[in-house]
Amino acid sequence: MTAPLRIGLIGAGAIGAWHARIVAERRDAVLAAVCDSDAGRASVLASRYGAKPFVDAVDLFADAAPDGVIIASPERVHGEHARLAAEAGVPMLIEKPVAPDPAGVEAIRAVTEAAGVAVMAGHVERFEIGSAALKAAVAQGVCGRVVTVAARRQFVAADTPRFRGLSTTLRILGVHDFDLVSWVHPVPVVEVYAASGRGRVYEETGLDDHVVTTLRFADGAVGLVESAWTLPQPYGVFTSPEGWSPAGNNRLDVFGATGMISNDMSLRGQQLIAFDEAAGFRAAGIRHQPILHGRVTGALAEEDSAFIAMIADGTPPVVGLDDALRAVRLTEAAEASLASGRPVRLD
Numbered sequence: 323m324t325a326p327l328r329i330g331l332i333g334a335g336a337i338g339a340w341h342a343r344i345v346a347e348r349r350d351a352v353l354a355a356v357c358d359s360d361a362g363r364a365s366v367l368a369s370r371y372g373a374k375p376f377v378d379a380v381d382l383f384a385d386a387a388p389d390g391v392i393i394a395s396p397e398r399v400h401g402e403h404a405r406l407a408a409e410a411g412v413p414m415l416i417e418k419p420v421a422p423d424p425a426g427v428e429a430i431r432a433v434t435e436a437a438g439v440a441v442m443a444g445h446v447e448r449f450e451i452g453s454a455a456l457k458a459a460v461a462q463g464v465c466g467r468v469v470t471v472a473a474r475r476q477f478v479a480a481d482t483p484r485f486r487g488l489s490t491t492l493r494i495l496g497v498h499d500f501d502l503v504s505w506v507h508p509v510p511v512v513e514v515y516a517a518s519g520r521g522r523v524y525e526e527t528g529l530d531d532h533v534v535t536t537l538r539f540a541d542g543a544v545g546l547v548e549s550a551w552t553l554p555q556p557y558g559v560f561t562s563p564e565g566w567s568p569a570g571n572n573r574l575d576v577f578g579a580t581g582m583i584s585n586d587m588s589l590r591g592q593q594l595i596a597f598d599e600a601a602g603f604r605a606a607g608i609r610h611q612p613i614l615h616g617r618v619t620g621a622l623a624e625e626d627s628a629f630i631a632m633i634a635d636g637t638p639p640v641v642g643l644d645d646a647l648r649a650v651r652l653t654e655a656a657e658a659s660l661a662s663g664r665p666v667r668l669d
């Protein structure tokens with residue numbers, strides 16, 4: 323048996339903690355190091371899994387010499403962390419969005435290509451079974467010529483204040499679906515038009531409450547991406563049952579000349595719900611990080627498996643920087659449209 327891969331993590335926040343647990347639960351990898359600019363967060367997460375804590379990523383690469391690194395810091399510092407990984411010759415998984423803008427993705431591509439270091443983009447929806455099965459069915463021509471691709475992603479705005487001034491609704495939520503829609507219908511987008519509804523979330527955090535983006539594809543098809551925090555709080559804020567993550571109101575529909583394909587993950591299609599007198603109605607999100615027999619499974623664990631395979635076997639990344647760039651370009655165009663109130667043409 324070969325020695326377990328030593329994985330480093332940069333960013334011990336919400337998603338970093340999930341990656342840490344997933345890596346620690348694997349047999350072929352260990353969590354060797356955790357870096358966070360917040361020393362307390364780094365040491366709490368590192369000590370949970372027997373990893374070494376760092377507050378500076380420079381020291382993580384110098385002292386821990388990981389075989390791979392998961393970059394789950396905020397996107398504004400992904401470029402700096404990717405550069406350090408490239409200089410250390412360490413393959414990396416970079417959370418979405420890979421960078422705040424296309425120039426940032428290009429810069430990451432330049433340093434990693436120059437160093438010959440493999441990069442995977444953390445677009446977790448690619449590992450969601452329904453999304454992947456829908457993509458395969460569209461590619462088989464099941465709905466004929468594609469006319470419309472519609473994606474909705476709606477959550478409770480429970481944890482959004484941490485993004486104030488640091489990110490946007492389209493970078494947090496929209497980028498998932500810009501990638502998904504372009505993956506399902508891989509035709510260039512020629513026009514992007516976005517409009518937002520602003521309410522309580524905007525007042526409290528500066529994030530748009532609900533953004534509706536339309537995409538016009540070069541072949542005449544249309545895309546619709548909804549990115550929203552407008553679910554009522556009780557739907558997604560609960561502490562019982564223990565271990566349940568809240569569900570969103572998500573769906574992905576493709577309508578074509580001769581048929582339709584729909585992956586319904588929406589309010590009325592939730593698979594697992596609880597309803598009791600003490601806490602009312604709750605729905606469990608069981609797509610991305612469900613716990614099965616005490617271990618994290620689901621799309622995020624599959625994403626980390628693909629990353630481990632990329633390091634161990636040289637398997638090409640399932641999601642690469644071209645995909646990341648396409649999604650970030652669409653995000654930037656939608657943000658430009660929001661700012662101007664006009665459609666944005668793309669070359």
Ligand SMILES: NC(=O)c1ccc[n+]([C@@H]2O[C@H](COP(=O)([O-])OP(=O)(O)OC[C@H]3O[C@@H](n4cnc5c(N)ncnc54)[C@H](O)[C@@H]3O)[C@@H](O)[C@H]2O)c1
Pocket residue numbers: 332333334335336337338357358359360363377379394395396397399417418419444445446484493494
């Ligand atoms: N795939 C998904 O579904 C998903 C879900 C959540 C977040 N994300 C992405 O992951 C990234 C992190 O998001 P989050 O929600 O975990 O944020 P978070 O704020 O919860 O965590 C970010 C962590 O990074 C640390 N940090 C900030 N600057 C740093 C630096 N220079 N060096 C080291 N650590 C630093 C912060 O102290 C914090 O602990 C974002 O790019 C976000 O878009 C992806």
